[in-house]
Structures are given as C-alpha cells and as structure tokens.
Amino acid sequence: xxxxxxxxxxxxxxxxxxxxxxxxxxxxxxxxxxxxxxxxxxxxxxxxxxxxxxxxxxxxxxxxxxxxxxxxxxxxxxxxxxxxxxxxxxxxxxxxxxxxxxxxxxxxxxxxxxxxxxxxxxxxxxxxxxxxxxxxxxxxxxxxxxxxxxxxxxxxxxxxxxxxxxxxxxxxxxxxxxxxxxxxxxxxxxxx
Numbered sequence: 001x002x003x004x005x006x007x008x009x010x011x012x013x014x015x016x017x018x019x020x021x022x023x024x025x026x027x028x029x030x031x032x033x034x035x036x037x038x039x040x041x042x043x044x045x046x047x048x049x050x051x052x053x054x055x056x057x058x059x060x061x062x063x064x065x066x067x068x069x070x071x072x073x074x075x076x077x078x079x080x081x082x083x084x085x086x087x088x089x090x091x092x093x094x095x096x097x098x099x100x101x102x103x104x105x106x107x108x109x110x111x112x113x114x115x116x117x118x119x120x121x122x123x124x125x126x127x128x129x130x131x132x133x134x135x136x137x138x139x140x141x142x143x144x145x146x147x148x149x150x151x152x153x154x155x156x157x158x159x160x161x162x163x164x165x166x167x168x169x170x171x172x173x174x175x176x177x178x179x180x181x182x183x184x185x186x187x188x189x190x191x192x
Contacts, residue, residue, distance in 0.1 A: 015110035033060045048082035049075045050089075090143070094123040096174050097148060105168030109154070114164065118153040146178070 010018045027034045036059040040052045054070040056063060074089050076082025087095070098121045109116050125146040131139035150165055169175055 012110040012113060013106045013116050015107055017110055017113075020107065020111060035059075035061075045073075045085070047075075048080070048088075049073065049085045090125060090127060093143075093178075094125050094146065097146065097172075097178065098123045100174035101148065101168040101172045102150075104172045105150075105152075105164050108167045108171060109164055114154060114156060114160070116152060116154045116164075118151075120151040121148060123148050 010016055036057065038057045040054050042050055042052045045051055050073070052072050052074070054066065054072070056065050058064065072092075073086030074092060075085035076088050077084050080088070082088075102119050102121060106116060106119065123146065125143040127143055128139045130136040131141040150168075152161055152164065154161060154164070156164075
C-alpha cells in the first residue's frame, strides 16, 4: 500500500496521476466506460442487526470483483433496542459522506499537483425519532441537518485550502446524492 503522503512526479497523495489522467482520457474517448453500478447483498440477522456483503460491481464495461469480499454489520445501540453489533445505518451514511468528500478532495488535489499531508473530518447528523416512529408526520424521518468539518494539512495558502474543500463538496457523488436526492425504486418478492 502506498504511503498516503508519498509524493513523486507521478504519485501525489498516494494517487498515481499518470493513471488518473489516463483514465480521464479513456473516458473522454469512450464515455460508456464511465458507467458503474455498485451493489450489496443484505441479510437480516434479527432485531435491528443486518449484514451486508460487498463483492461484485460493474464498471468500465465489465463485471468486476473486489480483491476481497467485504462483510459489514449494521445494528442499533441498546437504547434504540439494538444489540450494538455494528454502527447504525445513519452512522454508515455519515461515514460514506466523509469518505466520499475526502477522497474527492484528495483526488482533485492530486490532479492539480497539490500534496496533502493529512485530512481529518468530523461529521454530525441530527435525527428526531418522532418521524421514524410515525409519532409526528410533520417531523422528517431522516436527518434534519448534517454538519461536516474538515481539518487539512497542506502547504498551500488558506484560500487554496478552502478551494480544496469546495471541490470536495462540488464533485462528491455521495454529497450530491444526499443533497439533491436520487430516485429509489423498492420492490418485494416472496422468499422461497
């Protein structure tokens, strides 16, 4: 694994710029290569406990597999009647947001030749359970507000640091999905 701060002419922030720009050029020439489909398989374990398996995805015109099969557990804390077998679904959403904005920022910084030494973030999200529990239909079921704060160490002026943060927000797929919504189609079928 490359050092996250390793910097050579081709490698900045652990990102191989030659491969990055090669990928961009390939996609410009063949836009269909930009289409990806990610998937998980989820199995209910009991009460609030769920286990998702992440292994295959479609991208660059072909079916692909991760190098390893990932299994992630989600649950609720005891105060919410769970058994604390994993983070809650809401906590995974906050993790996905932080990870995506961070990665977006790091990749775009690398493309611009900006070396980043460290990135830390904290994410908070406010939820009012009255919506989820159906107690008050006027209360939103999901997060009312999410706050994301970054601390970045890079040898750039403060203005450029703020620009990096804005770029992370501007190009993050997860932030876009949360902020602008995405159509979700839900179906059910009988399990044999």
